[in-house]
Amino acid sequence: MIxxxxxxxxxxxxxxxxxxxxxxxxxxxxxxxxxxxxxxxHWGQRAPVAAELGIHPQTVGYRAAQLRELFGDTLEDPxxxxxxxxxxxxxxx
Numbered sequence: 708m709i710x711x712x713x714x715x716x717x718x719x720x721x722x723x724x725x726x727x728x729x730x731x732x733x734x735x736x737x738x739x740x741x742x743x744x745x746x747x748x749h750w751g752q753r754a755p756v757a758a759e760l761g762i763h764p765q766t767v768g769y770r771a772a773q774l775r776e777l778f779g780d781t782l783e784d785p786x787x788x789x790x791x792x793x794x795x796x797x798x799x800x
Contacts, residue, residue: 721794724787727777739777742770744795747788 728736742760749755753764774782781787
């Protein structure tokens with residue numbers, strides 16, 4: 708509710724948390740953002756991510772490795788994971 712009341716707060720959060728994706732080509736950025744959201748939602752379990760995205764589990768592993776390279780230890784931090792999910796959902800509006 709608070710973030711919805713202040714759109715600039717969610718925009719700032721998204722800019723900060725999703726910054727590692729900025730250097731990518733638009734199609735790759737979109738694909739990895741979609742994978743990241745599913746990966747966060749399914750706690751990194753390949754099979755559910757693959758089923759949701761309609762891709763092979765090995766592709767999930769490849770993309771997850773790319774995400775780990777881009778985001779590093781951030782993906783292990785509960786607060787950062789929550790903020791990433793908020794930022795990714797905000798981008799879908």
